[in-house]
Every structure is written in C-alpha cells, then in structure tokens.
Amino acid sequence: MPELLGSGDAVLREVERAYPDVDFHVRGNRIMLSGEEAQVAAAATAVDELRSVLAAGVPLTADIARESVRMLRSVQGVASAAAAAAGAGRRESRPTEVLARSILSTRGRTIRPRTAGQASYVTAIENHTITFGIGPAGTGKTYLAMAQAVAALQAKKVNRIVLTRPAVEAGERLGFLPGSLNDKIDPYLRPLYDALHDMVDPESIPRLMEAGTIEVAPLAYMRGRTLNDAFVILDEAQNTTREQMKMFLTRLGFGSTMVVTGDITQVDLPGGTTSGLRAASEILEGVEDIAFCRLGAEDVVRHRLVSDIITAYEASEQRAGDRPLGQQRRFERRDSHDRHGREHRDRPARTQEDDE
Template sequence: MEQQQAVFGCQDHFVRMLEKAFSVLIGLRESKVEVKGEDISGVSNAVSVIQSLQQIYDQGEGDRINEDMIYRLIDEATEGSLEETVEAMESIVTLTNRGAPIKCKTPGQKNYIRAMKENTITICIGPAGTGKTYLAVAQAAEELKRGDIDRIIMSRPAIEAGEERLGFLPGDLSQKVDPYLRPLNDALYDIFGAEKAEKLRERGTIEIAPLAYMRGRTLNRAKVLIDESQNASIYTIKMALTRLGEGSKMVLTGDVTQIDLPHKTDSGLEKCAAIVGPIEGISVIHLNNRDVVRNKIVKDIVKAFEKAEAEKKVSQVPDYQRRKKRQG
C-alpha cells in the first residue's frame, strides 16, 4: 500500500498526470499495472515512467517522488532521454548535515559535477533554477570534507549596491556582502548546518568576500566559487581567474539572461568562456530549461522567455513607463 501510494500518488494523483500527458488509461489489476491507449508511443512512455518511479522507490527514495519529479520524468520520456535522466539521479554529490544525499537530477547536472571534479576551472552558464550555485557549493563542501582543499572562498560582484558603495552598508566586510551571497549561504547551511557553517566561517575555512577584494591575492588549496559572474566585466573575471594558486580550483556560475550591469555588453562571462574554453583543464558547461529543477512553472517561464528571445519579441514589448506615458 505504501509503495503504491508513493509511485501512484495520493488518491492516484500521479496516475492521472500520466494519463493526461500520454493519452492513456492506467489501472491496477491483481497487483499488476495495466496501461492502455491508442498511441503505442504514449503507452510505451507511460510504462517507462512507471518503471522509473518503481526503480526510484526500490532505491529507498520514495519520499523524493513528487509532482515536480513526475513532470520532469514526463518531459524526459517525451524527449527520449528518460533512462539517462534516471541514471543521473543516482549520482550522489555529498550529504546534508542530516545525512540526506544531495543528488543530481538531470544529465546536465551530472555533466556539471563531472566537470568540476575533472577540471581546474569550470564555467557554468544557465538559467535560473538549474542548480548552478547549489551544486557548486555541494561539490566544494565534499572536497573540503575529504581534505582535498583547505578552504572554500565564495564571492560575487555586488552589483546591486555597486562595489565602491559597500562601505555604506552596516557591519564588517562579511556582513556587508552577506545579502549578496545569500544563495551560497543557504546551500552551506543545508550541507553543514547553520552552527557548523558559522564556525567554519569564524575559523576562515569558509571565506566570503566581494569580487573586487580578490585583487592582489594568491589562493592556494582553495575552492573558489564566483556566483552571478554575468555581472562582472571581462577584466574583473580575468583578475579572478589569475588568483588561482597551488592545489586550487575555481567555479564561475552565471545566467546571461539576468545581466544587471548598466550596459549588458559589459558582461564578460560569455566572452571569457569563448576565450579560455579551449584551454586544457577548463570546462564550459551550458545548462538549459531541461535542467531546471524548481517548480514546473519555472521551467515553463524559462521556455517562454527563450522562445520570445529566439523570435526577437522581447525587445518589441513596451516597458511599463512607456505604456503609462501613452495612457496619460
């Protein structure tokens, strides 16, 4: 009964989702699942998703099965990459402070983790919700636990307030930059727990600094994470990359659709990826809407904007101020 509820959902909610997605009818007869439909591909896809859910349950992870996972598996079955996705979902990155495994959820995320393990510098470009930041912190935490590195250094351009205006914010340097690094901190708290994470920060094992403060330093045996890199110029990124010392690695993450610089052409992330991508020991990973692992609607939003961008419609939509002026 417990297994059936985990795989089929409360009151067979997941079954109805599969029936609607693949135009099939699903029933349980004598402990066997029966799938009927006029389209053989729809039937095949529905069976594949049910088998994948059974596999996930048998691995002791029935609690991970939820509505968002069903949507993701439906999409992957339709795209013909369900088996690859389920295999990716078995990859454990590290454990949370409560012992729960942090796993990849898409083939793209699995490739991202592999790139961080195998390369000195990894540049990850992708839309919101693809796990760029969280997985970078998780991988860094695992390397710290194993003793591969001595410290984690987290940074990002504090573009909202302007690097030169950090002094107007209250508190010491760490407190000034904390609001900008909240996503990184949230991931740290998940993995180490809030108390241990704060102790690691106090000891300097985890360091937080604005990107501008990297100049002149040499970083040895460290994992350097630079978040929101799309808001840094090519010159600032070059400065950061050349800080790497012995036994260190670096991960730059960014979403080129969310550039907050006054002039979007000042963003150096894609330019940097094109320049250094061919160098051995540097990997450039591109995630897309298929790697979005937040609420399904986030994936739909990303898809809609990607479609609008491709059709060059975004620039044709008048902004709020222009509409307001016309109405006046």
C-alpha cells in the same frame, strides 16, 4: 504501490498526462495498460524506470516523474530504458543513473542532481579544474556547486572553501549601507550564506569561518591572492567585467577547483559594459581542462512556473530580435559645420533608449 503512485496519485497522474492515449488501471499491486502497442510500450518503460528510481532510494514526486519521462522521451524509437541509455549518446541518459546519484548527504537529506543537464554539470565539476555553469535562474548552478564544495571538503580533497560574488545591485541603487564593512557586503553575499546553511550545521559555520576553512568575500578582495588547495565558487559571474573575470581566473593555485556560475540573460552592469562571463565563454571555449555546461529551462527545479516564465521570456526576445541591452549610448562623428562656421563636436546621439 502507494510510493510508486505518489501522494494523492500525483506520480501516476504525471505519467498519464505524458501518455494520454494509454489507459492506466490500478488493481492492488498490478498496473494494467491498454492502448496502441507503441504507446503502451513507452508508458510501460516509464513505469519500470520509476520503479528502478524508487528502488534506488529516491522518493518519487510529480517533478521526478515528469523529468524521468522527459529523459526517456529525449531518445526516440526506443522500447526500454536500457536501449535509451545506449542510443542517447550521453552517459547519464537513463533516469535512474541521473536521479539516484548522490552528491552530499547532510542534515538528514541527500542532495542529488534532478535533471540530465544537472548530472552533466556535476560530472564536469568532478573531472575539470575550472567549470562554467551557465543557465537561467533555478537550474541549481550555485546550489550544486556548493554541494560539491562541501563534499570535497568532507573528503579532504581541499582544505578550504572560498565563495565570492561581485557586489552589484540588481537594477536599483541602494546607496551607502550603514554598519561595518561586513554589514555593508552581507546583503550581496546572503544567497551564498543561504545555500551554505542548507548543507553545513549552522552552529559550526562561525567556527569554520573564523578558522578560515570557509571564506565568503566580495570579488573585489580577490586581487593579489593565490588560492591553493581550495574549492572556489564565483557566483553571479554575469555581473563581472572582462577584467574582473580575468583577475579571478588567474587566482587559481595548485590542487584547487573553480566553478563559475551565472546567467548571461540577467546582466546588471551599466549599459555598454561587456559581461566577463560572456567574454570568457567566447575566449576560453576549447581550452583543455575548462568545461562549459549550459543549462536550460528544462533543468529548472524550482516551481513549474519558473520554467514556463523563462521559456516565455526567451520566446519574446527571439521575436524582438537582437536589441542593445541596458542604457547604451552611441556617438556619431559630425564633420559638417554649422551656419556660423564652427565645427560640430562629437556628441551623443539620441537613441530609442534615451527617449524611453
């Protein structure tokens, strides 16, 4: 019972918050529910499902309880988790099937998907040669792909892991960086190293990199290569150009798996440049053995405020309508002549962005 209720009764409070019309009474090893019959049945289903999640070896937290209730509520008019799984039209609708799924056990902990969207993303990686993970920050796009890569390497499904991302600054221009080539590109690749250190013994990483088993490189070094028997991850793909994305995807060799991750709402390319990730999602949609997984604010597994921030920004963008992003310029053709008889040349017209 203490594990079911959570530390400081945090799990029980989350269930109570989800079902405010139901009264929860805990006495010893018994939980009594009272209220309207339909609400009590739904709350009882949530508690039973949390018991199943706990029995599967998943430590319960407030976040786990919140996501479990959300998944159960996504199916309307059901009175049990089994009925929810049957009526959702999605294989991993039952919280236990999602939250108890193990991807990788390493360094004393187990990495698992924590939302239905993440579980679908993991399944897509397992069943497709190329998978696109598109979604906002904090949805586990890179982290879960990295876990899948390490698991595939441990199972000897691939011989090496290749991690890459475009060397594009986020807004600020840092200028020339000091040091050797590795020193210059290291800041751009640091997020990949951080995830790698969470899943592989840090002492073995230099040895694996020296042997070529794990390779971390900027996207600019991918041209001309053919990647066979490798698990390849392209991170921050929204900052690739259309040409770079085509170049990367055509590096695919035999026995390899590719995962492309990015957030099309955080493009750092110069104004007017089409994101390669956005172009690929339009061009390759429907191509066999290529999967597109779109994660949302409900799949955020960072601090609860991250999900609220993403939702607030999306609402603001919808109110503002479709605006051009970045420093875009438009050109107008002027065919009229000035008062001296000279024809005007094409010149950039001022835009609102220029004035700002």
